[in-house]
Amino acid sequence: MPNQDLLDRVCIILVRARNPNNIGAVARAMHDFGFRHLRLVNDYPVPFESARSAIDASAVLAAATTFPSVAEAIADCSLVYGTTAVGERVLEHPLQALPAAATTILSHLAASSQSATQATDSATPATTAEPHPEPRIALLFGSEKTGLSNDELSHCSALLTIPMQQHDDLRHPSMNLGQAVAVCLWELVRQPGAPAISTPHAPAGAAVLERLTTLMIDVLERTGYRRHHPANSDDAQVRRLIHRLGLSAIDAPVWMGFLRQILWHAENKQ
Amino acid sequence: MPNQDLLDRVCIILVRARNPNNIGAVARAMHDFGFRHLRLVNDYPVPFESARSAIDASAVLAAATTFPSVAEAIADCSLVYGTTAVGERVLEHPLQALPAAATTILSHLAASSQSATQATDSATPATTAEPHPEPRIALLFGSEKTGLSNDELSHCSALLTIPMQQHDDLRHPSMNLGQAVAVCLWELVRQPGAPAISTPHAPAGAAVLERLTTLMIDVLERTGYRRHHPANSDDAQVRRLIHRLGLSAIDAPVWMGFLRQILWHAENKQ
Numbered sequence: 207m208p209n210q211d212l213l214d215r216v217c218i219i220l221v222r223a224r225n226p227n228n229i230g231a232v233a234r235a236m237h238d239f240g241f242r243h244l245r246l247v248n249d250y251p252v253p254f255e256s257a258r259s260a261i262d263a264s265a266v267l268a269a270a271t272t273f274p275s276v277a278e279a280i281a282d283c284s285l286v287y288g289t290t291a292v293g294e295r296v297l298e299h300p301l302q303a304l305p306a307a308a309t310t311i312l313s314h315l316a317a318s319s320q321s322a323t324q325a326t327d328s329a330t331p332a333t334t335a336e337p338h339p340e341p342r343i344a345l346l347f348g349s350e351k352t353g354l355s356n357d358e359l360s361h362c363s364a365l366l367t368i369p370m371q372q373h374d375d376l377r378h379p380s381m382n383l384g385q386a387v388a389v390c391l392w393e394l395v396r397q398p399g400a401p402a403i404s405t406p407h408a409p410a411g412a413a414v415l416e417r418l419t420t421l422m423i424d425v426l427e428r429t430g431y432r433r434h435h436p437a438n439s440d441d442a443q444v445r446r447l448i449h450r451l452g453l454s455a456i457d458a459p460v461w462m463g464f465l466r467q468i469l470w471h472a473e474n475k476q
Numbered sequence: 477m478p479n480q481d482l483l484d485r486v487c488i489i490l491v492r493a494r495n496p497n498n499i500g501a502v503a504r505a506m507h508d509f510g511f512r513h514l515r516l517v518n519d520y521p522v523p524f525e526s527a528r529s530a531i532d533a534s535a536v537l538a539a540a541t542t543f544p545s546v547a548e549a550i551a552d553c554s555l556v557y558g559t560t561a562v563g564e565r566v567l568e569h570p571l572q573a574l575p576a577a578a579t580t581i582l583s584h585l586a587a588s589s590q591s592a593t594q595a596t597d598s599a600t601p602a603t604t605a606e607p608h609p610e611p612r613i614a615l616l617f618g619s620e621k622t623g624l625s626n627d628e629l630s631h632c633s634a635l636l637t638i639p640m641q642q643h644d645d646l647r648h649p650s651m652n653l654g655q656a657v658a659v660c661l662w663e664l665v666r667q668p669g670a671p672a673i674s675t676p677h678a679p680a681g682a683a684v685l686e687r688l689t690t691l692m693i694d695v696l697e698r699t700g701y702r703r704h705h706p707a708n709s710d711d712a713q714v715r716r717l718i719h720r721l722g723l724s725a726i727d728a729p730v731w732m733g734f735l736r737q738i739l740w741h742a743e744n745k746q
Contacts, residue, residue: 240641371510385658392659429741471699
């Protein structure tokens with residue numbers, strides 16, 4: 207996850223969102239991925255209290271701010287992405303697919319955060335240093351029905367689209383608002399290089415595998431398998447089968463226990 | 477976007493989903509990203525007709541199939557990922573963050589699609605050539621409230637989690653079902669196509685692993701292991717052990733033969 211300082215410089219702006227459940231879903235995705243700045247552009251009071259699907263997102267909703275216009279909502283932002291499903295609208299902005307847009311956004315945040323650090327570190331006497339404005343980035347999402355209008359898009363520095371599957375029915379695909387926001391935010395926080403959270407257990411050692419092989423051979427001998435299928439169960443074949451199991455050091459003793467009991471049972475037929 | 481053939485080999489399986497709107501949202505995300513195989517595991521009739529949020533997803537919903545159990549829903553799948561929010565549950569499976577899991581899934585699809593092509597291209601006369609089963613991959617999502625149970629997780633070959641922001645309120649974050657599915661599917665289609673990692677053999681399918689599990693349980697029962705070590709060998713534990721073996725489609729029948737003979741021998745003690 208990028209650090210909280212970077213996430214706090216991203217504003218999610220919903221323009222004319224109509225459905226309180228969608229606003230709630232957006233807030234929940236923001237909470238899940240660590241974003242805190244939700245802004246709403248609406249010309250009527252936003253029914254926050256009915257944003258029911260916002261489990262765990264009450265802090266995001268409580269801190270949300272409303273603006274009467276897109277211009278006011280983005281006033282402190284230095285990079286403004288409008289999201290679009292790219293229908294028949296004439297696009298007059300550079301359009302980036304989500305992965306490229308996310309790369310641009312993250313570079314922008316990293317670069318400005320560097321220059322902010324440099325400014326702080328510089329020799330400028332503290333008394334004259336102005337507080338360095340931390341550039342903010344806005345991600346605009348339009349209403350569920352119509353998306354962003356051409357006028358709203360005109361406030362954007364660039365457009366972002368989530369590539370989707372084209373279908374034969376000719377209707378242009380569009381995403382559910384809560385899902386679109388979740389996918390965009392995920393793209394910003396996903397770190398492909400992150401190591402597996404837990405790796406499988408250490409593999410069983412060769413000595414253990416050899417004991418298992420011997421046990422398995424005894425079992426196959428004692429239960430009559432080798433007599434019936436000699437071509438299928440010579441020592442080397444059994445050893446290869448055991449090695450190919452890729453047993454972990456945790457599981458190997460369990461299988462050893464299984465086989466010992468099977469062998470004991472086979473040897474003690476009354 | 478990966479081609480439709482690859483997307484068609486991914487099954488989204490919702491286990492005990494309760495809210496028709498969530499089922500609709502899942503179907504819509506599938507439609508948006510080109511996935512067509514939705515399966516539902518429910519012990520009551522699924523209220524498809526009220527999956528209202530499924531704008532544009534009627535084809536996905538119409539083709540959805542229902543199953544009474546996880547085992548039946550995954551029977552034709554060779555790689556089964558369970559999704560989890562990683563709470564306090566004890567995890568006994570390898571756990572991958574979403575990006576790593578998506579890479580594994582795409583490699584698996586690419587590799588098996590390659591071996592399928594090789595099989596088709598081989599000199600085997602068409603009359604004797606068996607139709608090559610195209611391995612399917614399952615992505616399991618649990619119910620909105622409880623996620624996947626330990627028993628349901630025991631059917632999985634691996635676990636996948638969407639990394640989320642940890643908050644101070646100590647509640648473990650969890651995602652809205654429709655958003656979680658959208659993010660996972662996006663991760664699968666956003667990649668230009670991971671290079672094929674050649675695996676020696678295609679993995680055994682879930683149905684075969686389930687038959688092996690049942691056989692192994694019978695063997696442990698019949699040979700007295702379960703009586704002596706009940707804590708070590710309940711059904712879910714045995715299933716997890718079998719799934720963790722990573723058996724190939726070539727080796728699985730050999731082990732099946734071993735176990736059948738062991739069982740036959742144990743049952744026919746004179």
